[in-house]
Amino acid sequence: MPEITREEVAHLARLARLALDDSELDVLAGQLDVILGAVAQIAEVTDAADVPPTSHAVPLVNVTRPDAVVPSLPREKVLAGAPAAEDGRFRVPRILDDSA
């Protein structure tokens, strides 16, 4: 029984917004099956059951700074790096159907 099927990879690619073609899906499904088979060995660590998870190496909480207004990057400088800009904003492709 494979850890992951081609159909599952296609579903994950849609979730991750990756328009993968058929040959990429074939290759990835095989490779991910091998990789997942290897990483699945962490299930062997039985003494982890009652251990708290570590999400971060440095135990810092609620790092705050004074709520003061400071200058941000100039708008034109930021938009200069955008694929498309218009009227001082990022221009994006349509987000609604024509019928909507």
Add this chain to the structure above:
Amino acid sequence: MTDLTRLTASETAAAIKDRTVSAVEVTQAHLDRIATVDGQVHAFLHVDTEGALAQARKVDAGEFPGPLAGVPLALKDVLTMEGVPTTAGSKILEGWRPPYDATVTARLKAAGVVILGKTNMDEFAMGSSTEHSAYGPTHNPWDLTRIPGGSGGGSSAALASYQAPLAIGTDTGGSIRQPAAVTGTVGVKPTYGGVSRYGLVAFSSSLDQAGPCARTVLDAALLHEVIAGHDPHDSTSIDAPVPPVVEAARSRHIRGLRVGVVKELSGEGYEPGVQARFDEAVEILKDLGATVTEVSCPHFVYALPAYYLIAPSEASSNLARFDSVRYGLRVGDDGVNSLEEVMALTRAQGFGAEVKRRIILGTYALSSGYYDAYYGQAQKVRTLITRDFARAWESVDVLVAPTCPTVAFPLGAKLQDPLAMYRQDVASIPSNLYGGPAASFPAGLSDGLPVGLQVMAPTLRDDLLYRVGSAFEAALPAPVPSLAWENA
């Protein structure tokens, strides 16, 4: 006349300070060196000739008093530099010129360091060979048919081919240390939070750490001191004094230091030549007066699988920002395709195979139904690995192991086998999961190729790495590459 590219960073800074040579002359010598050899090495993705010379002129005008003023440096292309192309080795950022400096970049500039350009790397720092760069691989100066390590292979190769005396790397699972090991150079991953991540293109935020690369221990320490320290722009930056790394790098003595050899990071999977150099390195540490014992860290064997769940999970989230809206590539914006379709087409074309592999893997590990078994379990294993370190510190001051299991392998050898590539990280990953500092120092050659000695220390004891490194370097000088290909 002295070849300026062969000097160490500290020698270069001293020569500039006493006006034996100008910063412009030093910079020009390195730019000429890049023009001569980088066609064969391909360490740089971008050379900032004008910016480097402008900074050198400021140094010569006396603008910067610091200990590295006028010293050239190669900056890994994962850190932003205002107005200078920053790609992270990816086509999705091709042509992007960042509107701001990373904190590391800003500190280098303020110290009078001359940034020569941006170095090649595996795309988004995912890899151990630079073969996953979208711009072609870097070649190891010791043997151009072999990998220079990764992800920071451009930085390590620049050092080993005398294109720069200093470089910056980033280390998420070994990307500073493994390139240092396979090129015979020094690479230090500071304590997580020791160097700001502001302006570092994120791969795995809980693990990413920038650090110094150099040809000598003292040079690495001088660079460490310039880039380290608290930064309010990074909420994970540690608000504590920088450990006394430069003092430690000058100490050269480890008498009485307690050194632990990690039992789990040796034997099967480690090349005999790598193991032999490591065993000799341990003998040298004993001769230098260290007390050596074997230490067991039983959960280290699970570091690799834990890492290859945690890092891809964080990457799948971090790389969502490459959405074709704010920067970089946009594909298929024909007035018909929807925003969602444009995003999917852009990401499919802009990301390379390894990045796609890790995004899918991370998306899987985080998905409902699998989360507890994969990501959740990996985080618990991370806790157990941290406890293994804590237990070790009850009996030893530092831990040692080989930096990576092999010498530089031939380009292409592991490209079709992702798992084999991942195994390069087996000895370096524990320190990333724990967060403590770790370094690789040159430990001689196996079949004419460099081997690295890895030293790991407790959180915020980065100075201990430099203490061991300085003593070890004095006892066993770093090997010098022949660079015979230059005259071929």
